[in-house]
Amino acid sequence: MSCTTLFEQVLDPDHRADPYPLFAQLRRQPVCRQADGTYVVSTHAEIARLVADPRISSEDLPDPQKFRWTGHPVTDLLVRPIRAEIRRRHQPFIFRDPPDHDRLRGLVMRAFSPERVRGMREETRQLTDELIDAFAEKSRIDLVDDFSYPLPVTVICKLLGVPPEDEPQFQGWATQLSTALEPNQRSDEATQAKNEQCFTEISAFLRDLIAKKRKAPGDDILSDLATGGDGAEDEPERMNDFDLIATAVLLLVAGHETTVNLITNSVLTLLRRPEHWERLARAPEIAPRLIEEMLRFEPPVQYRTRLAVADIPIQGVTIPKGAPVVLLLASGNRDPARFTDPDRFDPDRPDNRHLGFGGGLHYCVGAPLARIEAEVALVALARRLRNPRLVADPPPYRPGASLRGPRHLCLDLDGVTGA
Amino acid sequence: MSAPLRGAPETILIVGASLAGLAAAHALRAQGYAGALTLVGDEPHLPYDRPPLSKQVLRGQFCDDTTLPRHPDLRAAFRLGTPAQSLDLDARAVTLADGARLRYDRLLIATGTRARPWPNPDEAGLADVFTLRSRDDAARLSARLRAGPRRVILVGGGFIGFEVASTCRDLDIPVTVLVREGAPLSAALGPRLGGWVGGIAREQGVDLRLGAEIERMEAPGGRLAAVLLKDGARIEADVLVAAIGTVRNVAWLDGAGLAADDGGVTCDGYGRVLRANGDIVAEVFAAGDVARWPNPHQDERLVAVEHWGNAQAQARTAARNMLAGPAAGLIRHDHLPDFWSQQFGRTIKLVGLADGADSLAIVHGSLAEGRFVALYGREGRTVAAASVDSARWLPAYAAAIRERAPFPPFEGAVDQPRIRIEEP
Ligand SMILES: Cc1cc2nc3c(=O)[nH]c(=O)nc-3n(C[C@H](O)[C@H](O)[C@H](O)COP(=O)(O)OP(=O)(O)OC[C@H]3O[C@@H](n4cnc5c(N)ncnc54)[C@H](O)[C@@H]3O)c2cc1C
Ligand code: HEM
Numbered sequence: 001m002s003c004t005t006l007f008e009q010v011l012d013p014d015h016r017a018d019p020y021p022l023f024a025q026l027r028r029q030p031v032c033r034q035a036d037g038t039y040v041v042s043t044h045a046e047i048a049r050l051v052a053d054p055r056i057s058s059e060d061l062p063d064p065q066k067f068r069w070t071g072h073p074v075t076d077l078l079v080r081p082i083r084a085e086i087r088r089r090h091q092p093f094i095f096r097d098p099p100d101h102d103r104l105r106g107l108v109m110r111a112f113s114p115e116r117v118r119g120m121r122e123e124t125r126q127l128t129d130e131l132i133d134a135f136a137e138k139s140r141i142d143l144v145d146d147f148s149y150p151l152p153v154t155v156i157c158k159l160l161g162v163p164p165e166d167e168p169q170f171q172g173w174a175t176q177l178s179t180a181l182e183p184n185q186r187s188d189e190a191t192q193a194k195n196e197q198c199f200t201e202i203s204a205f206l207r208d209l210i211a212k213k214r215k216a217p218g219d220d221i222l223s224d225l226a227t228g229g230d231g232a233e234d235e236p237e238r239m240n241d242f243d244l245i246a247t248a249v250l251l252l253v254a255g256h257e258t259t260v261n262l263i264t265n266s267v268l269t270l271l272r273r274p275e276h277w278e279r280l281a282r283a284p285e286i287a288p289r290l291i292e293e294m295l296r297f298e299p300p301v302q303y304r305t306r307l308a309v310a311d312i313p314i315q316g317v318t319i320p321k322g323a324p325v326v327l328l329l330a331s332g333n334r335d336p337a338r339f340t341d342p343d344r345f346d347p348d349r350p351d352n353r354h355l356g357f358g359g360g361l362h363y364c365v366g367a368p369l370a371r372i373e374a375e376v377a378l379v380a381l382a383r384r385l386r387n388p389r390l391v392a393d394p395p396p397y398r399p400g401a402s403l404r405g406p407r408h409l410c411l412d413l414d415g416v417t418g419a
Numbered sequence: 420m421s422a423p424l425r426g427a428p429e430t431i432l433i434v435g436a437s438l439a440g441l442a443a444a445h446a447l448r449a450q451g452y453a454g455a456l457t458l459v460g461d462e463p464h465l466p467y468d469r470p471p472l473s474k475q476v477l478r479g480q481f482c483d484d485t486t487l488p489r490h491p492d493l494r495a496a497f498r499l500g501t502p503a504q505s506l507d508l509d510a511r512a513v514t515l516a517d518g519a520r521l522r523y524d525r526l527l528i529a530t531g532t533r534a535r536p537w538p539n540p541d542e543a544g545l546a547d548v549f550t551l552r553s554r555d556d557a558a559r560l561s562a563r564l565r566a567g568p569r570r571v572i573l574v575g576g577g578f579i580g581f582e583v584a585s586t587c588r589d590l591d592i593p594v595t596v597l598v599r600e601g602a603p604l605s606a607a608l609g610p611r612l613g614g615w616v617g618g619i620a621r622e623q624g625v626d627l628r629l630g631a632e633i634e635r636m637e638a639p640g641g642r643l644a645a646v647l648l649k650d651g652a653r654i655e656a657d658v659l660v661a662a663i664g665t666v667r668n669v670a671w672l673d674g675a676g677l678a679a680d681d682g683g684v685t686c687d688g689y690g691r692v693l694r695a696n697g698d699i700v701a702e703v704f705a706a707g708d709v710a711r712w713p714n715p716h717q718d719e720r721l722v723a724v725e726h727w728g729n730a731q732a733q734a735r736t737a738a739r740n741m742l743a744g745p746a747a748g749l750i751r752h753d754h755l756p757d758f759w760s761q762q763f764g765r766t767i768k769l770v771g772l773a774d775g776a777d778s779l780a781i782v783h784g785s786l787a788e789g790r791f792v793a794l795y796g797r798e799g800r801t802v803a804a805a806s807v808d809s810a811r812w813l814p815a816y817a818a819a820i821r822e823r824a825p826f827p828p829f830e831g832a833v834d835q836p837r838i839r840i841e842e843p
Contacts (some may be wrong), residue, residue, distance in 0.1 A: 053782065053815040054832035079545040240794045313822070321831070361811055 003032035005186045007040045011401045017394035019302070019401070020343065023331035031317045038319070038324045039308070042331040044338035044355065046315060050327060050359030055310040058362060090242035092250035094362060101361065104243060108251070108365060111224035114131060116159065116251045116318065117368045124155055124376045132384050136416055140391065143409040144264055147377070147399065149175070152259035155373055156252055159212065161220025165206070174203045177249065178403060180255040199249075201345075206245045222248060231243040255366045261300035261405030262374050266291070268409060269298055271390050273345060280380040290347040294374075295356025297332075297345050302330040302404045304358060329355040386414040420775060427703075428524035428741060429454040432513060435504045436460025438468065439730040441487055441705030443527050444495050446738035455515055456495040457515070457521060464554055465489070470727055472557040473582040474761050476528075478589055479565065483558055503530075506675040508700060511559040525741040528672070528684055528692065528705040529734065532725060533666035537574075547643035549660045551579060564590055566680050570656040570664040571595070572646055574633065576603035576613070578760045580662030581620065585762035588623050595654055597633065607758070608805055609773055609843035611737030612793055615786050619763050628652075664702040665725060667709050677703075683711035683723040686829045689749040704741060706733040713752045716802075716820065724772075726758045728798035755821055768810045771795070771803030779843040782816075783834050784809055794817065795843055796826025 006026050010019050023042060024103070026032060030043035032258050038104045041047050050056050091369060093104040131147050153171045162170055179191055210226045217223035225247065227237045270277040271296065280290060312319040332355045334342040339349070357364035364370070381388075391410035399409045431447060433440045436458040444456055460466070465828075468485040476483050482806045489495075514523045514542030534550035537543035549560045564571070564587065571587050573711070574581045587594040594659035596603070603612035619628050634658070638643045645655045669679045677700070678693040679683035684705040685693045690712065692703045707730035711723040740749045757770045776795035783805075784791035792812055796802040801824050804816035812832075819828035827838050 052813075053813060054812045055829060055836060057817070057833050059833075137619065289460060309833060310831045312829075 002028045003040070004035050007034050007038065008031070009163055010328075012217065013397070013401075014401050016394060016397035016399075016404060018154040018335055019330070019404075023328065023334055024326065026364065027335060028330060031169060031315045031319065033317070039319045040305070040326045040328055041314075042328045043337075044332040047327050047332040048328065048359055049314070049353055050306070050325065051310070053306055053312065053361070055312045056325065057097050057307045057309045058101070059093055059307070060090070074259060075348075088202070090240075090246050092246040092326055094250055094254060099363065104239065104247060105361075105365065106226060107239060108221075108247060111221040112159075112365060112369075113306060116221070117372065121376060124151070124373055125159055125380070127151060127154055127176050128377050128380045132380060132416055133419065135163045135385070135413060138413065139415075140410060140412050143267055143411055144260065145408065147261040147381075148263040148409075151263070151377060152256050152373060155369070157253050159221050160248060160251060161218050161222045162209065169205075172203075173198050174252050174256040177253045177286070179400075199309045201244050202234065206248050207241065210241060210244060221251070222240055247268055250367070254364075255369065257405070258300045258366075259370050261403065262291075262294065262370060263377050264406050264409050265298040265300065266374065266378055267388075267411075268395065268406060269294060269345060270378075270382070270388070270409075271388060272393070275389075276345070276347065277382055280378060284379040284383070286347055287379050288371065289349075290351075291378070292352050292354065292356075293345060293347045293375045294340070296349075296352055296354030297333070299330045299333055299354070299356040300405060301356070301358070301402060303328045303402050304362075329358065349416060380419075384416045384419070385411070386416060388413050426524075426816050427454075427744075428452070430523050430526045431456050431527070431741065432521055433458045433529060434513060434528040434671075435527075435709070436462070436497060436499060437466050437529065437707070438487065438526065438706055438727065438809050439529035439531070441466040441489065442731040442734035443529065443706060443738045444493060444698055445490055447741065448490065448493060448510065450736075450738065450742055452742055454524075456493075456548070457498060458495055459498045459501065459503050459515060459521070461516075462553060463500040463554075465499070469806065471551070472554065472615050473551060474586065475723040477558050477561050477564065477583065478782065479561065483561065485554070494538060495505075498793075502703040503837045504627065504673050506677075507670055508675060508677075511702065512740075516707060525735070526703045527737055527741070528703065528709060529707045529730075531708040531730075532666035532667050534661070535666050537661045537663070541709065541754065542638070544660075545636070545641065545657050545659075546638075546759050547638070549658065551583065551660065552665070553660065554799035564592060568592060568656075568658040569834065570654070571658045571660060572597065572654060572656040572661050573662060575662035575664070576600055576605070576759075577662055577664065578604065578607065578762075580660070581616065582760060582762045583618060583660055583662060584622070586763075587797065588625060588763070593624075593626070595628065595656065597631040597648070598627070599632055601629055603627070603629075604691055607773060608767075608768060609779060609795065611779055611843055612805060616762070617765070619765070619789075626748065651760075652815070664710070669822065678773065679682040682721075684709050686710050686712040688715070688753075688779055689715050689740050690733060690750045690752055691740070704737040706730065707739045712752060714756075715770075716755055722772070724754075724756045726756055727748050728757045729754055737802040755817055757817070765789070765808050766810070767807050768813060769803060769805045770813055770817045771801075773805065773843065776843045778803055778826060779841050781836070781841075782827060782832075782840050783812060783836075785836070794827055796835060796840075798825065799826055801828050803825045 006022055016244050026042040030046045032040050040066055070353060093101045134142050153174050154167055157170055158168045176194060213223040213226045217227050225239055225244055304323045307320045308321055308323045308325055310321050317415050336342050357367045389412045391412055395406040395409050433443055433482055440458050448542055466487045468487050471485050501517050503513050504516050505514045512520050514520050534552040570593040571583050573596045584594050584596050602610040602613040603617045618629050632649045634647045643657055643659055645653050648652050667683050672679045672731045676694050678695050686705050687699055690704045691701055692705050693699060693700050708725045709722050713719040714722045733752050736752040743749050755770055756772050757759055761767045773795040774796050777794040780794050782792050782794050792806045792809055801819050804813055806813055832836045
């Protein structure tokens with residue numbers, strides 16, 4: 001079969017449970033033009049090359065927000081275009097190129113310090129145990145709703161410095177906004193309107209919170225970003241409020257559904273291979289390697305989209321200026337030219353340079369945090385769940401093809417052991 | 420032509436127990452070679468890494484032990500502290516200084532280079548005159564720098580000299596750098612970028628003198644007191660480091676009948692050495708700083724590349740080809756030269772060879788910001804790229820150089836100013 005319609009099939013929810021055979025077909029032509037003019041890159045070497053190529057831009061991706069006429073001239077002709085322009089200029093840095101990207105990311109990295117991230121381990125452990133304690137009386141749980149969802153959003157709220165009483169609201173916003181990160185999602189008007197509403201709400205909330213942090217800074221990321229932090233050697237640089245809000249939303253959204261998927265995919269993968277589940281319970285020190293293999297084997301972010309800003313000759317093909325480019329990270333992770341026996345789940349794999357956190361200048365900022373969260377969560381689950389069994393395999397998936405993960409993961413249990 | 424090789428090798432000998440030698444040994448084992456493996460080295464040390472010697476080691480940041488990691492299953496015999504003295508191609512044997520004669524089925528010549536000694540032997544023999552190539556050199560120089568010299572004079576405008584000068588400034592030691600040319604680092608970077616690095620050195624307190632040559636040293640009582648320059652200037656200093664280039668270690672090959680001279684041991688594209696008459700010696704290979712081969716990225720000109728990355732890549736290619744049977748199974752050494760240097764708080768990286776470039780363009784950042792990528796063109800093609808503190812895009816330019824892309828290879832990229840072509 002020609003590869004020109006394969007990506008359409010990847011997007012088709014029918015293939016959500018197991019897209020990997022499609023990737024194998026795509027890899028026969030490492031850079032393949034789709035019928036709609038998009039170029040899909042599916043091999044490890046080519047993806048690794050393009051994430052470090054200045055002809056690849058993360059900006060000016062086709063705008064998912066379509067204009068809708070509300071009937072109010074002031075709103076339609078003045079307020080919304082201005083708001084859209086502001087938003088366009090203050091996109092979160094995942095959608096920006098150097099030099100702006102580097103400046104904003106640099107400020108975040110300073111606030112996202114290793115000590116601060118390590119400090120989240122204990123909180124994550126407590127939270128994990130509380131969530132598992134709540135399973136004591138149940139014989140069936142939904143891992144997604146009862147565990148994977150609440151965990152990361154609570155952790156990121158703590159890091160950002162969102163007051164505990166506002167966390168439930170934050171979780172709602174995070175869930176809604178994650179659809180905005182999903183490329184190729186042909187979101188209907190209702191979703192778009194909800195996203196916009198949600199963005200307005202969260203912006204207003206953050207604006208207040210930032211003002212409070214400026215008056216009374218705490219030991220949290222938002223305070224550091226709002227005040228310029230204390231560790232700044234050079235002229236304390238500060239983000240303006242627009243960038244600050246966009247950044248806070250990015251941290252919330254980028255670290256949410258991704259981590260949910262990592263935990264859920266891991267449990268699913270391990271319960272399909274009980275020997276690994278048992279090994280993890282017995283020998284928790286394998287968790288870090290197991291998680292790296294999970295990021296290769298079932299990456300929560302399956303692909304990212306870019307734009308070619310100049311012609312790019314690669315693998316006998318020229319990606320023309322202006323073409324959207326899909327970097328199919330999940331396929332690069334299964335590339336037999338890079339990984340021996342790529343379809344085997346093998347935590348002992350040496351030299352596991354997966355693309356689960358992307359690569360190049362947009363390499364995941366939250367990788368250290370995600371690793372801690374996943375490690376704490378999986379070790380506790382493997383140790384404490386008694387005889388967990390998958391209720392449905394495959395489980396139902398959420399529709400997104402990029403942020404791919406189960407919508408529910410129902411497990412039958414014989415109770416839990418003590419923390 | 421020599422007779423075709425028959426049978427798999429059972430005895431492999433590597434002369435030169437350093438970066439290239441060890442990399443070849445690892446590669447041989449990784450490919451399943453199970454026979455005898457011996458490394459001969461004239462230094463008393465197990466293979467160690469040299470780049471840190473002029474950087475962290477001299478600065479006192481690392482302990483001075485830069486021994487390279489060896490695989491626990493390497494199963495190699497090291498004969499250290501004994502130089503190889505001669506090579507007999509017909510008998511397939513190497514004789515060591517202690518008289519031992521080692522037979523081989525395959526031989527790798529990886530004897531590298533040594534620091535070019537100061538040309539005046541009396542001056543070179545002074546206790547205050549140093550060169551830097553080995554661990555022992557670094558230990559001596561480091562001890563001397565720590566004793567707080569009044570002023571260090573560095574002779575030579577190359578990377579090692581500039582790294583040492585930078586270290587001196589880190590240690591707050593006054594330093595004068597004497598460069599014979601009109602700009603430092605110009606062989607590798609061209610006068611424009613070399614001059615820019617020179618400016619940075621000056622900003623950081625280096626007394627940089629261009630077009631400067633030493634007439635003689637003043638050393639009353641055998642201790643260095645000052646140098647006199649040809650232009651009549653006199654500079655007082657109590658330490659002098661000569662970083663004036665390298666000499667290839669080929670003396671032990673005298674009389675072997677190989678095409679070997681000061682420019683290195685000549686190989687074909689597969690790493691096999693050539694006899695003086697041009698015939699290929701199918702069972703003898705060379706790799707690393709000592710080797711010179713037709714470089715596919717330099718229009719097949721014979722070049723030697725004295726870089727860390729090349730030593731390893733070339734050693735791996737040689738190992739592959741040592742084990743390959745018929746010529747059809749040989750792979751070419753087509754590594755694109757790459758190099759890095761750390762000095763004055765910056766990291767400079769270079770891919771390709773800027774040598775002979777006729778044009779230059781800054782394609783990201785700017786000299787004023789101190790972070791940039793510069794491209795070099797020759798006859799309309801892109802031949803090299805250099806970066807200062809912004810190596811991120813280098814792989815894309817490396818690919819362009821490999822593909823012999825036009826100069827500049829592309830425009831309108833992310834973070835790219837309008838491209839202006841200048842003199843290199
Ligand atoms: C101070 C310093 C800093 C450097 N910094 C960088 C850098 O930043 N980046 C970079 O790319 N490169 C750098 N280099 C260059 C890099 O170290 C060399 O390219 C690399 O060491 C070459 O490895 P090799 O094995 O070919 O040769 P060498 O490392 O020179 O090893 C050759 C070995 O053979 C031995 N030998 C010689 N003759 C005989 C004989 N007759 N018998 C037995 N043994 C013999 C020598 O004593 C030596 O141990 C630096 C070099 C130095 C000295
Ligand atoms: C398992 C969990 C996670 C996975 C699989 C993941 C994956 C990724 C990937 C693939 C990218 C690259 C995007 C691109 O190239 O376009 C990325 C970027 C990013 N991630 Fe994560 N991520 C995870 C968790 C987190 C967490 C917990 C945070 C923060 C709290 C976070 C914050 C970010 C940010 C800010 C970026 C943008 C970086 C930039 O543009 O420079 N991520 N992530």
